[in-house]
Each structure stands twice: as C-alpha cells, then as structure tokens.
Amino acid sequence: AQSVTQPDIHITVSEGASLELRCNYSYGATPYLFWYVQSPGQGLQLLLKYFSGDTLVQGIKGFEAEFKRSQSSFNLRKPSVHWSDAAEYFCAVGVAGGTSYGKLTFGQGTILTVHP
C-alpha cells in the first residue's frame, strides 16, 4: 500500500523568505503526486500535480515542486513567501492503475506560519 510522509509538522518563515516543504512517498510504481493547500475552515485547493514528463512542475501562486524518483520525494518550493501563504499543506499520492485509480493517500500535513 502507498504512504506519504511529511516530516515537518510546522514550519515558520518570514515574509519574503524562501520555502521548501518536504514530502516523501512510498509506492510500488510510478506515482501520481499532488500538493494541496487548505486554509482554516476550508476545503483543499490543488497547487500542482505530477503525472509524467518534466520532473519540475509549476503550480499556482508561484509554487513549484520537483519529483525525484531516486529519493522518492516531491518537495514543494516557493522562492518568496507571502503572508497569504499561511495555511496547511498536504502532499498526496494517487493510485495510478487497476480498479483503485483516483483514490488519494495523504500525508499528515505541514502547517505554515508566516511572520511579517
């Protein structure tokens, strides 16, 4: 069965600083990978996704993520954080084949706090 680990439960950065959120996954085949963001009391919004091809994917709000198969990682990055980026971020892996495709397994989430 697939699994996702987000090692950092809580990260605090200053506004304007760079950001990297870590995500490691375990999956027996080529994964479908996602990053979602959740603001308090809201649902999840997709930031970006990786299915195949270029391992560096661009998303909304200036985010990007790099798929590294050798490290089983899909870390999320942003060069300059804005106060509005404060939220909880979830990494997820999707099942790619068989009858179970579409189901997502999520990491525990990383809460991002942004200091002015």
Add this chain to the structure above:
Amino acid sequence: EADIYQTPRYLVIGTGKKITLECSQTMGHDKMYWYQQDPGMELHLIHYSYGVNSTEKGDLSSESTVSRIRTEHFPLTLESARPSHTSQYLCASSGLRQNTEAFFGQGTRLTVV
C-alpha cells in the same frame, strides 16, 4: 460555474440523532469520494464511488453509509451519531481519466455532543 458543494458547513448535533451530509458536484464527474479529517491529522478515505449505484468502503473503517443514486449527488449518512464521529468530512470528485486530480468541497465540520 462547475463546482462541488457540501452542506451544511457546520453541524452540532446530539448523540443518537440521524444525520445526512450532502455533497453535490456540477462537473459531471463519475468518481466521488468522502474523506474524514481529524484536527491536525491527514485525510483518510472512508467511502468512494465510481458511478451511479457503485459504492465502496475506503481505507478507514467508518460507521457511516453512502449512496449514489444520481451522478452529481453523493450523500453520507450516520444512523446514530456519537461523539466519536466528531470530525471534518470532506467530499471530492474526479474525472474518469487516470491522470486527473480530485476537486474538494469546503467540508462539513461535525460536532456530536
């Protein structure tokens, strides 16, 4: 505008009551899901459906039940609510293609007292 809607957003209810959480989507998606999320924790899949009259249990055992009589509608029911059911419930949908992302509703925060 294509979207996915959940009602109610917040619900406080007494133990033993029957409740139904509503989820509807206007995107024509065949696949729909219910996830349960406790505070500070990851989302766990509790139910999914790949089309009308198709429902399956997810990875996390749940006392809730679901139905899929119409493509756009995927309600979740608890016959007798208990405090242990207090959680946030998120509904999602996705298309049939394998490389497609899930779209989420805003969630229902349920508190059973």
